[in-house]
Amino acid sequence: MATKLYRGVNGEFVDRDGEWYRLPDTDWHDLTTREDLAEFIDSRIFRSSRVNRPDESGLLAPIAAQEVWAAGVTYYRSRTARMEESQTAGGGSFYDRVYHAERPELFFKSSPHRVVGSGAAVRIRKDSKWNVPEPELALLLTPSGKLIGYTVGNDMSSRDIEGENPLYLPQAKVYDRSCALGPGILVSSTPIRPEIRIQMEIVRAGGSAFSDETTLAQMKRTLPDLIEYLFRENSFPNGCFLLTGTGIIPPDDFSLAPGDRIRISIDEVGTLENFVE
Secondary structure (H helix, E strand, O other), X not given: OOXXXXXXXXXXXXXXXXXXXXXXOOOHHHXXXXXXXXXXXXXXXXXXXXXXXXXXHHEOOOOOOOEEEEEEOOEHHHHHXXXXXXXXXXXXXXXXXXXXXXXXXXXXXXXXXXXXXXXXXXXXXOOOOOEEOOEEEEEEEOOOOOXXXXXXXXXXXXXXXXXXXXXXXXXXXXXXXXXXXXXXXXXXXXXXXXXXXXXXXXXXXXXXXXXXXXEHHHEOOOHHHXXXXXXXXXXXXXXXXXXXXXXXXXXXXXXXXXOOEEEEEEOOOEEEEEEEO
16 A cells, blocks of 8 residues: 655645545644654544645645755766766775775755755756756655655756866755655655666657666665664754665766756656756
């Protein structure tokens, strides 16, 4: 039984196997920081009103006051790409060492006001010439570090800025509308299956400019390992989202352009669609 939680302009909604409900008297921040989110929804859903499926234009990014963090070099493909882009800056070996190290790469990605939802515009930096989306499974974590849900994430990245110098990573990753989450939260108390597929397609001028897919089984790190390191010596009073890395990277001669549409799908979780502004 699949349960998905959505944040709408007119309240909070639940999709339970295709049947939609509106949750009364709820607050998105309170919902998405509950340790017992799955059980709470079960207790409320049958006292809630059945509704028609909300129009997607009325759905918001599934974030309240959470920070968004990200893990890097969790897939071999990401390791290789980042070694190549930073080779001339002398940082090529850094990413190979991180890939094989016990400690993962973790970095701050976004505050809530920089995040957009499905259907909204993401941006490419005006001072960058090589930009790509990075499709990622995103984890919703409570203030205690409990994993209570999953969503689809897009970690927009300026590869030329990061490749110029690895110390420029924050500028390559953190800027207005550089992160997309959505469309909703898959609420589950059981681990997501490793064979789950992540797919991405970039559409340009009505045609497919790039498409590829991978599976969570290709991830070198485990989700509990990433969560444990993130919460070491760090507190998140509002909870947080954690992007878990990408295994899909367009070729080096590809860069996003205004008007491109990015479609990221994760089996059982959902499809996040954005256009480039």
